[in-house]
Amino acid sequence: MPATKVDNRLEGRTLWIPRMTHIGGRMMAAVFRANGIESRVTPPSDDSTLQYGGLYCSGEECYPEKVTLGDFMRIVHAPDFDPSRHAFFMPTAEGPCRFGQYAPYLRQVLGEMGHGDVPVISPSSKNGYDGLAGNVTTMMRSMWRGLVAGDILRKMLLKTRPYETQKGLADAAYAKSMDMLEEVLQQSGLKGAKQTEAIVAVMTRCRDLFRSVPAKYVKGRPLIGVVGEIFCRLNTFSNYDAVRKIEQHGGEAWLSDVTEWVWYTNWSQKSLLKRDGKTISLAMLGAIVKNKIQKSDEHRILEPFAEDFAGYEEPHDVYEDVLRPAWPYLPADGALGEMVLSVGKTFYLHVKGADGIIDISPFSCMNGIVSEAVYHRVSEACDGMPIRNFYFDSSSSNMERDLDIFMELAVSYAKRKKTARRYPAFFGG
């Protein structure tokens, strides 16, 4: 471990990262390790996740809370659990979403179990990661790069797997790529421009791994946009691996990624500063500089993928491409969070030639409920493109039952849609 100044609450402990996405959690843990904090993503969720989640939840919490708490409780209940050797990572936020209750509730549960000394590390939009490691700014930038690279690799998986001719090879390329990227991010001496170039180099090798997967790229497979609540749509355990089910039903999924949320929160921050009359302020300058730095990192890491992502480009500007089209249905200065992103991304994907949209949300989450209320009109505005909400909890989902019908609607829409899809050059006719 490097001789980096680390928050003394974490000395001698493993910091466990929730598995919202496997790749995101692993890359974040790798960056923590590079900064002197021993860290791991929680092990893959299984039935015991839900058993422990159910044991410590009353039933009124949202499904992502049950899954993340259940995964942490599996660690606490392990026979060799030593409270002096562990810590948990759970960010927090303000606002109406129940996510803000996750960290306080985890502290409460640990306290009631007699483990009140186990730290819950909870960065917020206000305090960031202050005091966690020696150079927090550098660490956060590394995390951003890891997040961007992780989103790119997942996108490569999703655009390769439906076309592979040898089952399992796209997943294998993804697993190998995760190992390779993690190896770079956990190097403690690698920072700044050197780190960016090392990431670009390893991502180029990952790209070539995916390109070498035997595949038959034929046009015409229905392209299904997947939007919705961020945890449930990205966490394969929570949504019963919905993307793979879409693929098994003949589709290709375009899954809304994690960085989308970062662009949205950056926009929100600037928008609130303007509303409060702080258009010319240090806070606004800081927000603009942060956005520019993040854009430039993303641009550099994406460069090797230009050919692969022809036709798969993500929105250039979250306001122009996502929030503005959604405004007549859900104005982003009033409706907050994933609901507005889901509706806006639906418009964006319609322009990119999608054949249908699936919105994935936990049962009882307001995001899915609100977006569902406007999807009928959104679908009309998108030439009748099928849009369908699928809800998930620990015991059921309506996806298995209705996916056949939805895919038929998507195939039928594909025949009459007005916005053609653009394919990368390596696709055959």
Ligand code: SF4
């Ligand atoms: S968006 Fe919904 S499901 Fe997600 S944390 Fe908030 S309340 Fe829970």
